Amino acid sequence: MKKIVVSAPGKLMLLGEHAVVYNHSCIVTAVGQRMFVTLELLPEPTFELEASDVEVAGYKKRFASLGEGDIPKGARFVEMAVKNFTKRYPLKGGVRITTKSEFSSLFGFGSSSASTVCVIKGLAELTNTNLSSKEIFELAYKTVLDVQGKGSGFDVAAAIYGRTLYFVTGGKVIEPIALDELPLVVGYTGVKADTVSLINAVAEKAFRHPKRIEVIYTQIGDMVDEAHAALKERNWPLVSELMDFDQGMLESLGVSSQRLAGMIHAARDAGAWGAKLSGAGGGDCMIALVSREKKQAVSEAITKVGGQVIDVATNVEGVRIEL
Ligand code: MEV
Numbered sequence: 001m002k003k004i005v006v007s008a009p010g011k012l013m014l015l016g017e018h019a020v021v022y023n024h025s026c027i028v029t030a031v032g033q034r035m036f037v038t039l040e041l042l043p044e045p046t047f048e049l050e051a052s053d054v055e056v057a058g059y060k061k062r063f064a065s066l067g068e069g070d071i072p073k074g075a076r077f078v079e080m081a082v083k084n085f086t087k088r089y090p091l092k093g094g095v096r097i098t099t100k101s102e103f104s105s106l107f108g109f110g111s112s113s114a115s116t117v118c119v120i121k122g123l124a125e126l127t128n129t130n131l132s133s134k135e136i137f138e139l140a141y142k143t144v145l146d147v148q149g150k151g152s153g154f155d156v157a158a159a160i161y162g163r164t165l166y167f168v169t170g171g172k173v174i175e176p177i178a179l180d181e182l183p184l185v186v187g188y189t190g191v192k193a194d195t196v197s198l199i200n201a202v203a204e205k206a207f208r209h210p211k212r213i214e215v216i217y218t219q220i221g222d223m224v225d226e227a228h229a230a231l232k233e234r235n236w237p238l239v240s241e242l243m244d245f246d247q248g249m250l251e252s253l254g255v256s257s258q259r260l261a262g263m264i265h266a267a268r269d270a271g272a273w274g275a276k277l278s279g280a281g282g283g284d285c286m287i288a289l290v291s292r293e294k295k296q297a298v299s300e301a302i303t304k305v306g307g308q309v310i311d312v313a314t315n316v317e318g319v320r321i322e323l
Contacts, residue, residue: 005039005321006036006119008318009031009317010107010109010159011158012029012109012186013028014027014164014182014227014239015027015227015276016223017250018253019224020167021150021151021152024220025224026167027164028154029158033109033312034101035101035111035114037097037118039123039126041091041093041094041095043094045063045064047060047062049079050099051099053099053104053111054099054111056075063094066083067079077116077147078099080116081115081116082119082123085139086123089123089124095123095126103310106188110155113155116143121136121319133160133161134171137153140159144156148196150199150200153167156171161174162317164182164231177228179315185290185309186287186312187302188308189259189283190306193279194280202255223242227242227243237273240274240275241273243274244268250277259307260277264288266302266304266307270297271298286302
């Protein structure tokens with residue numbers, strides 16, 4: 001039977017979270033810890049999944065009932081990706097899938113979107129279906145919306161295209177930004193954030209204060225656009241200042257936390273150019289943009305206030321076939 005291994009990177013949001021759900025832009029970078037997915041075609045129309053990182057073992061289902069019934073949390077994205085792909089490009093038999101991640105699903109690096117992308121890319125390769133990156137994006141983004149109902153798709157784009165991207169909601173714009181480095185220090189809070197609950201909490205606030213929240217979203221979108229231009233010129237201090245402003249906006253939306261704020265202030269006090277939360281907020285990670293000279297001091301300061309520094313490359317390659 002034909003077998004293939006596909007990998008895709010995790011991601012970190014540089015600027016623009018939350019506003020990007022509502023037709024604004026964001027900047028995202030792909031990180032050097034990857035999701036690996038092995039796909040093997042089966043003669044019978046069954047779907048099998050092993051995903052030990054998210055406690056799924058020996059999961060098996062008939063193709064005809066894909067997407068139905070009580071699906072374990074750790075299987076939802078992969079199962080829906082198989083369903084969406086095979087609905088459009090029917091398979092003769094079935095598929096066995098094994099996922100293995102280099103990063104913890106707790107970090108908020110986007111393990112679900114990375115595995116979704118790997119499954120669609122892998123099935124396309126195994127069935128000789130020629131899909132462009134945009135076509136992979138459309139199928140993977142549909143899968144994310146089918147499972148969690150909400151999201152901008154920026155994480156899916158990062159997993160597919162890699163590098164650092166300027167992105168607008170739903171993939172209206174996906175533009176790589178040519179960079180040779182992005183000097184970030186990444187700190188994990190130790191707290192897992194629930195993206196959908198945080199999006200809902202912000203939506204509720206927007207319902208009560210529509211004008212104020214719209215002003216905040218517009219401000220965030222403007223900062224992203226200014227940072228986009230500044231990044232092209234490697235103007236790290238300006239990008240960082242915009243990150244600090246963005247953190248202020250995210251505080252106003254109510255998605256920062258004491259732990260995040262402590263790590264962000266520790267990083268700034270230790271000489272980071274700028275620092276903010278990255279992702280939905282509430283927990284997950286913060287990022288600091290730092291000069292080479294300050295990297296050590298900033299890392300130590302984040303650790304000292306209880307954060308876990310994650311040594312990870314940024315601006316890395318997108319989805320690829322491993323073997
Ligand atoms: C979550 O990492 C970032 C959000 O903007 C959601 C999304 O864009 O899908 C809150």
